[in-house]
Amino acid sequence: MSTTTLDFPLVTLLPGEDTHLALAVEAGVYAATLPERRELRAIVAAGDEARERLWWAGVRTAASLAYRHAARSGLPVDDVLQDACVAVSEAVCTWDCRRGASFTTHVYHLVSFAMQSVGRHRGGSWSSSKGDRRAARVVADEHSRLAERGIRLAPHEIAALTGVSATAAARGATMIVGLPDEPLADPDAALAFHRIDELGTDFLELLHPRHRTMLKLRFGLDGPAHTLQEAAAVLGISSSTALRVHQGALRAARRILEEERTTALRSRGASLDDESCA
Structure with a gap:
């Protein structure tokens, strides 16, 4: 993600507007739990729009704090900004308009706390x-x-x-x-792919494109195996972001492989208990 070219929408809240938006979000969340009706769908949609407007209103504050923290700490801007945006999402969900503090103040504090742990x-x-x-x-x-x-x-x-x-x-x-330089930095990675010869690599098509690319790079499925740093350079992301993508890809692949294993056992009329006892 290139944060230098990001152009956030300029969303400025009028006095008291943040309270009205928060109440719309609450109404939308409540309406979503009720039996579906035409009039309730409109309330849910209005709540989603209010949530998005609050989020964009908070993002500019978060971005300002993130850029400042990245410059001061030397951390990758994209990593810091991602954590700041997550804090804004938390602020939208946790802000209580009845307690007196404005939404932007709540965002400021949550993002500031997030900056303590991002590095x-x-x-x-x-x-x-x-x-x-x-x-x-x-x-x-x-x-x-x-x-x-x-x-x-x-x-x-x-x-x-x-x-x-x-x-x-x-x-x-x-x-x-x-960040280890070994292609198989995760000690469980080899176990995750121990049945790849049997299943083939078709299961990769079920993964998110970024996860699929990461696994191909890390395990050398389309060429030589890459280290995390090399894979990060190919994907155009930081090393720490590459590590998170790699871990997420492994979890997704293991889940798919386990499902394939269960399906294969059921097709043979066997059970997992039978196999574990063999």
């Missing part, structure tokens, strides 16, 4: 110092104390309150993890 695992070499890790502990401890009192502050606000560097705290909260 805790990243590929690369260790770059934080003992002082950075101390700053991260100070901010984390203060965050816990404030949360117990029902006070929510953004990480940089907590850093300013405790007198530590927000940048140092962000570096200290980052856990560096290496």
Whole structure:
């Protein structure tokens, strides 16, 4: 995903509009649980439109925070922006318009909290110092104390309150993890494909195109096997995103292979219990 060319729709909420949209979302969710009727379908549709408008209204705030955090932490912008957008979706679902805070304020806090964890695992070499890790502990401890009192502050606000560097705290909260170069980085990957000679590769057509491409690259089904970094370069994504795609592809493939196994056993009149006892 190229975040430099993204052009988010400009959605500006009028005073009080966020409350009306939230009530429409609630009505749509409730209407969807009732027996289907023509008038209820209109309420559900209105709720979906309201949810989408709230989401786009929050995305610009989230994007601003994500770009700023990526520049400060050195993390891939696409990874940070993805987590920020997920936080906006959570904000749409959890905002209570009756508690007084505006929707954009709720988005700001949820995205800020999401930014605390987005960089805790990243590929690369260790770059934080003992002082950075101390700053991260100070901010984390203060965050816990404030949360117990029902006070929510953004990480940089907590850093300013405790007198530590927000940048140092962000570096200290980052856990560096290496991405293996071996084609079969997942120890269970070979087991997931142990019946590939028997079943063939037709099952790949049942996968999402990105999952299918990832498995072909990682297992060398159309050529040499690729490492995660090489597969990420081919797909045009970051290494950490490639790792998530790879894990999702393995889960989907295992599910399909297991279904094929069950179907084959049933066609022979056997049962899984019979096979396990053999």
